[in-house]
Amino acid sequence: MFNFKYIFYLIVLYSYSFCHAGSYDDFFTAIKHNDTHTVIGLLNRGFDANTLNPAGEHGLLLAIREPSLEVATVLINWPKTKVETRNRQDESPLMLAAINGLTEICQQLISKGADVNKPGWTPLHYAATHGHLAVMNLLLENYAYIDAVSPNGSTPLMMAASYGTPMAVKLLLEAGADPMLRNDLGLSAIDFAQRANRAESAEIISAFVRARQPKEKW
Structure with a gap:
């Protein structure tokens, strides 16, 4: 049946x-x-x-x-x-929007609770890598940690110095980034700029360091 x-x-x-x-x-x-x-x-x-x-x-x-x-x-x-999903490279939607300079999308994601300070590589690292000033400013305004360290100890300033633009380097320095930090290989932001043949960025960092130190120590 x-x-x-x-x-x-x-x-x-x-x-x-x-x-x-x-x-x-x-x-x-x-x-x-x-x-x-x-x-x-x-x-x-x-x-x-x-x-x-x-x-x-x-x-x-x-x-x-x-x-x-x-x-x-x-x-x-x-x-x-x-909005806090990840891909296999541990990238978040905010990170992808940041590296592509999508300021409006970044703003929407942040308003929905996207993590500006996710552990590891951060949205600020990604924005600094391509020198997206508007996105960098947006992230900093939303309390992005300016000296965040990646899994290998690199900071957003190091990324800007090696891959970004002199204006991105200047923005981070003026916002309080520490140019004296070193990553796990012992490289500073100046080292990053010099190894990438970014003479203007290297000079901006050097001038910033000189301005902060007494002349007799330089």
Whole structure:
């Protein structure tokens, strides 16, 4: 004798799985194409904004990286989105927004509780690496630790000195960054600038150090 209740259960389960699989593909395709209409529709129908793709990446991280900024804004403002997710490199959405100079997205993330001072590499390290002054100022205004140390002991000033711009170096120094700190290899910000052939940045740091020390000690 057929168990109609069991058969009905299997049909419902199959239908749900099929629809969910379609929603899954639609969600990540919509992120790639900055399709807010589809993303909003899926979220309103109950799709989990924190679903990971097959590579283990969160939709918000993907939207910022693409960049699909309208979708990123939708996800940031969706109440159930976790803005403190991480990828396999321990990068947060705020870090990716910072390294790409996305000031408005950074502001939105911070307003939703994104960690300005996450352990390890920080958003300020990332913003300083590309010399994004507006993002750097925003992070500092929101109490980013200016001398944060990465896993190898490097500071945002060291990143600015090696990869960023002289203006980024100047901003950090004037905001209170310590140019005398050294990383795990014993390198200072001046060393970073010199090794990268950033003569202007090296001179800015040297001049700042000279100005702080009595002449007889220089």
